[in-house]
Amino acid sequence: MTIASPPLTALPILDLSLLDQGEDAAQRFRDELTRVTHEIGFFYLTGTGVSPELEARMLRVSREFFALPDEDKLAIRNHKSPQFRGYTRLGDEQTYGKVDWREQIDICREAEVVTDAAAPAYKRLVGPNQWPEGLPELRQTAEEWQRALCVVARKLLRNWAIALGAGASYFDDHFGDPFTLLKIVRYPGTERPSQGVGAHNDAGVLTLLWVEPGVGGLQVLRRDGEWIDAPPVPRAFIVNIGELLEMCTQGYLRATRHRVVSPLAPGERISVPFFYNPSLDSQFPIIDLPAPLKAKARPRARDPKNPYFDLYGWNALKGRLRAHPDVAAIYHQDLIDQGAAGSSVRILPDQTSEPAEI
Numbered sequence: 001m002t003i004a005s006p007p008l009t010a011l012p013i014l015d016l017s018l019l020d021q022g023e024d025a026a027q028r029f030r031d032e033l034t035r036v037t038h039e040i041g042f043f044y045l046t047g048t049g050v051s052p053e054l055e056a057r058m059l060r061v062s063r064e065f066f067a068l069p070d071e072d073k074l075a076i077r078n079h080k081s082p083q084f085r086g087y088t089r090l091g092d093e094q095t096y097g098k099v100d101w102r103e104q105i106d107i108c109r110e111a112e113v114v115t116d117a118a119a120p121a122y123k124r125l126v127g128p129n130q131w132p133e134g135l136p137e138l139r140q141t142a143e144e145w146q147r148a149l150c151v152v153a154r155k156l157l158r159n160w161a162i163a164l165g166a167g168a169s170y171f172d173d174h175f176g177d178p179f180t181l182l183k184i185v186r187y188p189g190t191e192r193p194s195q196g197v198g199a200h201n202d203a204g205v206l207t208l209l210w211v212e213p214g215v216g217g218l219q220v221l222r223r224d225g226e227w228i229d230a231p232p233v234p235r236a237f238i239v240n241i242g243e244l245l246e247m248c249t250q251g252y253l254r255a256t257r258h259r260v261v262s263p264l265a266p267g268e269r270i271s272v273p274f275f276y277n278p279s280l281d282s283q284f285p286i287i288d289l290p291a292p293l294k295a296k297a298r299p300r301a302r303d304p305k306n307p308y309f310d311l312y313g314w315n316a317l318k319g320r321l322r323a324h325p326d327v328a329a330i331y332h333q334d335l336i337d338q339g340a341a342g343s344s345v346r347i348l349p350d351q352t353s354e355p356a357e358i
């Protein structure tokens with residue numbers, strides 16, 4: 001007989017440094033990692049190797065950025081970037097058609113624009129970032145942050161791959177050079193609790209979230225439909241998996257709905273989500289799970305209004321067009337008119353479409 005465990009009231013805490021403490025410790029880490037991502041899909045991760053100094057610098061430089069005069073922030077507004085980079089002002093972003101109350105800067109891999117007219121449309125996401133003048137530390141810190149977190153993400157993926165019987169390099173081999181997205185976000189205080197970010201699943205592979213110490217607001221949906229608070233834990237990142245990793249594992253690892261409730265005025269909240277994703281050209285892999293795991297896997301019924309594509313780039317493009325319809329209308333109206341990937345699948349945001357059921 002199995003005894004049902006009591007419902008979680010807080011997310012579990014895992015220590016990544018166990019991987020460097022011998023095979024038994026590493027095995028314990030992997031078992032725990034796989035269990036919590038199967039059950040709740042969200043956990044705190046300590047022992048990441050990100051230094052307190054880098055955390056403090058990220059917080060300081062983020063505050064400096066948001067304190068810049070509006071005209072300096074708007075000088076790098078995402079409306080100037082077909083690649084959706086740069087500053088999103090308050091009110092310009094939506095989740096399922098409802099406005100999120102946050103401002104942010106979006107940063108991806110630095111690259112030249114792809115000018116080849118024959119390239120697939122998702123290559124329009126490739127290009128340069130926009131950086132604020134007079135704050136060079138933001139770029140240095142963001143680049144250091146991305147390097148450090150790519151290492152953490154790869155370690156996690158290798159250990160999931162081992163635990164799921166696929167071999168350590170499975171995701172490295174399939175995902176290629178990652179197409180990552182770093183956001184630095186500020187949620188201003190509001191008079192009453194309101195939507196900082198509406199309830200959603202992350203669409204990609206893996207999210208590593210850093211939140212300024214002492215400021216709550218993130219909530220995670222438990223399987224029984226209760227929202228639980230996920231306040232920041234000192235020196236820990238909050239990790240969750242996205243729907244792509246869920247799909248790669250046939251639903252064995254779970255993407256979980258979460259949201260952010262705005263802080264009360266005069267407070268504010270800085271957070272730094274980092275989204276680790278495959279290279280745009282990578283083909284979506286599905287792990288052939290060992291039978292005991294497959295028996296426990298729960299493949300998700302897909303929402304036909306929110307399709308997934310086999311090639312990662314189309315998913316990335318769809319996500320950006322939906323999150324930023326204003327930028328999409330300026331630069332990518334042709335794609336919205338045509339539908340994604342030359343198919344009949346529309347990538348236009350559908351205001352009535354709900355997140356897939358968990």
Ligand SMILES: O=C(O)CCC(=O)C(=O)O
Nearest residue numbers: 185197202218260271273
């Ligand atoms: O800011 C946060 O704490 C979470 C943000 C989030 O869930 C997202 O941007 O996908």
Ligand SMILES: [Fe+2]
Nearest residue numbers: 200201202258
């Ligand atoms: Fe999220």
